[in-house]
Amino acid sequence: MGLFDFLNGINLKIKEAKSLYNRGLYREASNALDFSEIQKMTISKEQFLEVMYISAMCHFELGEYEVTRVCLDQIINYPDFNHNYISKAEALMKQLP
Numbered sequence: 001m002g003l004f005d006f007l008n009g010i011n012l013k014i015k016e017a018k019s020l021y022n023r024g025l026y027r028e029a030s031n032a033l034d035f036s037e038i039q040k041m042t043i044s045k046e047q048f049l050e051v052m053y054i055s056a057m058c059h060f061e062l063g064e065y066e067v068t069r070v071c072l073d074q075i076i077n078y079p080d081f082n083h084n085y086i087s088k089a090e091a092l093m094k095q096l097p
Contacts, residue, residue: 008042010035010051017054021061030058049075049085056092065096
């Protein structure tokens with residue numbers, strides 16, 4: 001991640017969401033990933049994939065499996081290959097009922 005990724009404020013939201021997730025506050029973690037329109041336009045590929053994965057994990061823990069599947073599909077079908085997130089997404093997809 002570059003300097004712009006730090007400056008757009010998304011990294012702070014990701015950090016906050018991870019902290020909430022780790023404390024078992026899954027709804028709050030998911031809500032922490034709400035972005036402004038400017039952030040949505042400037043999010044990097046790496047940040048987007050990380051946000052989708054955190055969102056998927058939150059919704060999985062909340063039993064919202066269809067939303068989980070949508071998040072994971074966005075990672076798996078992302079136009080640029082990112083093996084790290086694809087592997088994680090496929091592993092979580094296998095756990096879905």
